[in-house]
Amino acid sequence: DAGVTQSPTHLIKTRGQQVTLRCSPKSGHDTVSWYQQALGQGPQFIFQYYEEEERQRGNFPDRFSGHQFPNYSSELNVNALLLGDSALYLCASSLLPGQGGTEAFFGQGTRLTVV
């Protein structure tokens, strides 16, 4: 099991552009969460997907959207990029506690730089 995999590893975009980041969860996991980690800060929760629907959302604008596919993989889309969106984007997969989940597993992240 490769664990949680994210692509691409690095990305450079221009202000105003749109970006799509991808995540494949750990085998057997059906819940995917996305986090933004700015330099020198802890990860901040963006949203969580379960059964192809957004289950929870953090304090992020509507420019941040996502999707979960039937195979549980997920995408994070960010529109109208701002310089402040430059960060490491982390994906985490899990099972919900009611399904026997015990922890969230993280990917290596995608480093997004907006210029």
Add this chain to the structure above:
Amino acid sequence: AQRVTQPEKLLSVFKGAPVELKCNYSYSGSPELFWYVQYSRQRLQLLLRHISRESIKGFTADLNKGETSFHLKKPFAQEEDSAMYYCALSEGDYKLSFGAGTTVTVRA
């Protein structure tokens, strides 16, 4: 809203010395607390969770609801403990709120 505070950004200790990383939280319900660790060039990984009450790699953490703290301790630090440590809180569904992190350097 829940909040996690790690007051120390940097912590430097000598090998063999005790190390304690502080974590305080604010949450009105019954939180689940975690410590995550990130070693150099590796992904974020779970170190321990308060529910399991395990000692992992010699680290322990006790949830003190009265002081709303979940400090991480190890009696004898090793060089391989040098890493970034994050305290995190979950309402039970893996929506995690992280502290800003503490960088630990263990010197020989």
